[in-house]
Every structure is written in C-alpha cells, then in structure tokens.
Amino acid sequence: MPELFAALADPVRLAIVERLLDEGEISAGALAEPFAISKPAISRHIAVLEKAGMVERRVKKQFRLFRIRPQAMRDLDQWVRRYRHFWETSFDRLERLFPQSERGATDNKGDSSNDNSNA
Template identity: 55%
Template sequence: MSDIPKIFSALSDPTRFAIVERLMNEGELPAGALQAGFDISAPAISRHLSVLNGAGVVNRRVNRQQRLYSVRPEIMQDICSWTMTHREFWESSLMRLEAALVEEMNKK
C-alpha cells in the first residue's frame, strides 16, 4: 500500500491542491500552462510540481522543451480505498448522529 500521509502532505498546500484539481479537470498540462493562473513565480510552481512528483501524485513526461504533468489515477484510488477501509466506522457513526438528531426533533 502507498504512503497516505505523504500523499496528504503533497495535497495539503492550497496551490498544489489547485494544480492537481486543474490537471484532473483539464488533463495533462505543461508547467508553463500551470503557472498561468497562479500568482506565483515559475520556480515556485516547478518546486510544487517536484513535490507532487516525489509523492507519486503526478507523472512527468518530456515533449520537446516542455515538461508535461498529469495526475496518477492510482493516487486518487488509494485515497478512496483508505476511506473505505474505515467505512464501517464513519458510516455507522453518521447514522448514529442522524438518529440522535431525529430524537432531538421529536423531543421538541
């Protein structure tokens, strides 16, 4: 299994989170296209991309003088799977909360 805290660390920065969302919505993009839209320097974006790559969140591909980045879908599946391993906990907890709310309503 993959290192979930490391993935979360990569996604904990708002800029990196936005980059990943953009890549999922728009597909593979070069570093330059990602810089546009973030009020931040090119080296800063490059570092963020390097962090994402280091955590296995994105892939890097070279095409001419561009570096194209894309989200590794396995990472999203890993996060989803992690929530699922605790699904019994949170689904039953939420049901108890809902039941407690209904109780409250009936009392008043």
C-alpha cells in the same frame, strides 16, 4: 500515505491537482499561469507532487507535461473506504459505543460530557 496527504496540504498544490484532474495533461508553464507566484515556486510544488507519487511527467517537445497518477487517487480512495463504516452507519458509531446512559452518568461533578464549548 502521510506524504500523499502532505502533497495535497498546500492550496497551490491542491489547485494544481484539481486542475489536472479536471483537464488532463498540462505543461508546467500552463500550470503556473493562474498563480501569482513565480515559476520556480510552481516547479518545486510540482516536484513535491511528483515525489509523493501524485503526478507523473513526460516530455513533449520543449514542454514537460504533467498528469495525475490514477494509482494515487486509488490509494486515497482506499484509505477513506477502509473506514467507510465509520460515517456510513445511520448514526455515529461512537454514539453507540458511548451512549447517553454513560455520558451524563458518574455523579456529574465535573462531568461536562457534552461540553462542546469550542464548537
């Protein structure tokens, strides 16, 4: 899983993936076109996606065509779903585990419970 997330962690790669999801099968050259970076750079981004199992290739005439591996999307979906309960509940799970009573309690000398000073 970390490798799959890493594949999506680069803005260029994420854009490539989103385009493949939207448009279907696209050649390496066509994928490279919208970007300001060189073709070899794109080629290597695609290689990262392929190694992570995010895309697969086929050869057609002189072109390499790439497409998303649906299983990769399923894997992502399943990871998120596994923790679905976390954000699906009416109010946050942690609000229940550590409710008000506990959050301002203990002679609040240094207890800045709600000190989200970095929000």
